[in-house]
Each structure stands twice: as structure tokens, then as C-alpha cells.
Amino acid sequence: MTEQAATRNERKERTRQALLEGTLALASDRGFAALSLREIARSAGIVPTAFYRHFESLEDLGATLVDDGVTALRLALREVRRNPDAGLTETVRFVFDQVGPKRDLFGFLTRERHGGSAVLRRAIATELQLIVRELVADLSRVRALDEWSPRDLEIAADLLVSTVTDGIAAYISASSREAQHIIDRTVQQVRLISLGMGAWSPPKPR
Structure with a gap:
């Protein structure tokens, strides 16, 4: 060149x-x-x-912003999962580490996820569902969850992802004094979900 x-x-x-x-x-x-x-x-x-x-269009520009945010986060999480020592707490804190320098971008994704352009809502929902599916694959390898059905695993993964995305939404609009509290609270919520998963036994089919 x-x-x-x-x-x-x-x-x-x-x-x-x-x-x-x-x-x-x-x-x-x-x-x-x-x-x-x-x-x-x-x-x-x-x-x-x-x-x-x-x-090509305004929709193409919007889709690029979705790719820059959710897709980059999904790929980064994939890298985290390659570390066998990375637990839920480390993963949640890693997510916020990615969000922090890109508050404008993730603020955009949070707003567009719940309103505005239908095209962007679908694009964001699709990317979040990919994160859920990859988390389902991770959970399926946890021995304590061997008896869980794919549907049970998907419900649990969706709950975890929803909890973290709600935390991100709160974090973006928070003051610097509140931000750490929101991160800590989200970590605690994920821990409680994890404890509940460990204590719950799926119903046996009739």
C-alpha cells in the first residue's frame, strides 16, 4: 500500500x-x-x-454501534471463560471493566434496547441471546447441574445475563460515588443466584 x-x-x-x-x-x-x-x-x-x-444506511450505522458494544463484550467474555480460574465474581467485575471506558456506547445500547428503533432492538436482543447461549454451554459443563434440562439452564443463564445488564444500566447513569456500590451489588446478586442454583433441584418428569 x-x-x-x-x-x-x-x-x-x-x-x-x-x-x-x-x-x-x-x-x-x-x-x-x-x-x-x-x-x-x-x-x-x-x-x-x-x-x-x-x-449503507442509518440502520447500518446503528448496527455497527451494536457490534462495537455487545459483540465486543461477548468476544471478551469468551476470552475470560478460557481461564479455568475465572469465577462468576471475576467475570462480573470484568464486564464492568469493559463498560467503564465506553459509557456513551453502553448508554446508547441500554436506551435502544428498550425503545426507539425496532431494528436496533432486534439486533441487541440477538446479540444478548448469543451471550445467553454461550452461558448455557458453560453451565452445561458444571457437574452439579447435570440433571438440569436445557430449558432450566437457559432460564438460569437468562436470569444471570438480565441481572448483569440491569446492573450496567444502573451503573451508566450513576455518579462516581454510586458506581462501585452498583458493581458490588450486582456481584452479590449474581452470587445469590448461583447459590440458589446450587440448592435447587429440577422437578422430575412425570
Whole structure:
């Protein structure tokens, strides 16, 4: 690659990142569904027609933000699970470590998960379901849960993921003084769920 081509690619990547960051800033006030392509382009200092050099549509831009957040988190969690010594507490704290530097992005995901664009709601739900499925696979390898059915494991995984995502939502809007309390509370909630799972026996089929 020539130096000129490399510089052109760098400029393109900077503009692309500016579009993503501008969208996060604008969406924090009104939500993604209320944004126009024109104002997003203006936030990055480009004309509207130049937007299409970076994204096929507004939905494509929104899906990229979902990928940057949930998908990156899912892949990071996969790395954590490769460490046999990583327990639930370490995993939950690791999640918040990932969220902390990207509060704007995860604030966007939290808001869009429950309102706004139907396309983004579906994309976020799909990614969260993938996290649930991977957690089900982890739980299925726990000897104490050998008698649990796939449905029981999925319910437990969904409860764990929902607890952590609710914690993230609270963490994002919390003050710096409250943030650590929310992390500690989420860890405690996950511990209690884990204890309950260990004490619960699934009903035997009739």
C-alpha cells in the first residue's frame, strides 16, 4: 500500500469514527430513531452524500454501534471463560471493566434496547441471546447441574445475563460515588443466584 493510500484510509477511518461518536452524542438527547442522516453527517463535518462512503444506511450505522458494544463484550467474555480460574465474581467485575471506558456506547445500547428503533432492538436482543447461549454451554459443563434440562439452564443463564445488564444500566447513569456500590451489588446478586442454583433441584418428569 502506498503512503498516499494509507493516508486516505486513515482519513476515512477518522471520518467513520467521527460519525459513530457524533451519533452517540446526538442520540443521548433524543434517541437514535429521531436522528436524521443530515445532522449525523454534519456532526462529522461531511456532506450528507459522503455518509454513504462509510455506511449503507442509518440502520447500518446503528448496527455497527451494536457490534462495537455487545459483540465486543461477548468476544471478551469468551476470552475470560478460557481461564479455568475465572469465577462468576471475576467475570462480573470484568464486564464492568469493559463498560467503564465506553459509557456513551453502553448508554446508547441500554436506551435502544428498550425503545426507539425496532431494528436496533432486534439486533441487541440477538446479540444478548448469543451471550445467553454461550452461558448455557458453560453451565452445561458444571457437574452439579447435570440433571438440569436445557430449558432450566437457559432460564438460569437468562436470569444471570438480565441481572448483569440491569446492573450496567444502573451503573451508566450513576455518579462516581454510586458506581462501585452498583458493581458490588450486582456481584452479590449474581452470587445469590448461583447459590440458589446450587440448592435447587429440577422437578422430575412425570
